[in-house]
Amino acid sequence: MLNYGKWLMRIAAIYTLIGALIGADMAGRSSYSMVAGHAHILVVGWLTLFAYGMFYYVFREKLSMKKTAALHFWTSLLGGGIMPLGMLMYYQMQNTATLLAFIIPASILLVAAALFIILLFFDKKLFSGR
Numbered sequence: 001m002l003n004y005g006k007w008l009m010r011i012a013a014i015y016t017l018i019g020a021l022i023g024a025d026m027a028g029r030s031s032y033s034m035v036a037g038h039a040h041i042l043v044v045g046w047l048t049l050f051a052y053g054m055f056y057y058v059f060r061e062k063l064s065m066k067k068t069a070a071l072h073f074w075t076s077l078l079g080g081g082i083m084p085l086g087m088l089m090y091y092q093m094q095n096t097a098t099l100l101a102f103i104i105p106a107s108i109l110l111v112a113a114a115l116f117i118i119l120l121f122f123d124k125k126l127f128s129g130r
Contacts, residue, residue: 004073005060008053011081015045022088037088044109045084052076052116064125065118072115079109 019042026032056063056073063069086101119126 002070002073003056003060004069005053005055005057008049008056008073008076011077012046012050012053015041015049015081015084019046034088034091037084037091040087041084044080049076049080052080055116059126062126062128063119063123065123068115068119068123072112072119075108075112075115079105079107079112081105083109 019038022034022038022041026034026038052072056069083102083105086098086103086105090098090102092098
C-alpha cells in the first residue's frame with residue numbers, strides 16, 4: 001500500500017507555503033481580493049489534507065477497508081489538491097472553464113469526505129483495540 005499519510009502531509013505542506021505566500025501578498029498590497037481562495041487553500045489544502053495524512057499515519061496498520069482507503073486517498077488528493085487552485089482561477093477569470101476547474105474538484109472532495117465517514121463508521125478493525 002502506498003504511504004498515504006506521507007503523501008497527504010507532503011501535499012499539505014506545499015499548500016501551507018502557497019497559502020502563506022498568498023496571505024503575505026494580500027497584506028503587502030493591502031488588497032484582500034483573494035481572501036476566499038487563501039482561506040480555502042489553508043483549510044482544504046493544508047488542514048484537511050494534513051488531518052487525513054495524520055489519520056493514515058496513526059491508523060495505517062488497522063485499516064481493513066483497503067479499497068475504500070485507496071479511493072479516499074486519491075479523491076482527497078485530487079479534490080483537495082486541485083479545488084483551491086481552481087477556486088483561485090475562477091475568482092481571477094470567471095468563465096466556464098475556470099468554473100468547471102473549481103466545481104469538478106469540489107465535487108470530488110465531497111466524495112472524499114463521504115469516503116472518510118465510511119472508513120470511520122464502517123471499518124470494523126479501525127477502533128477494535130487489537
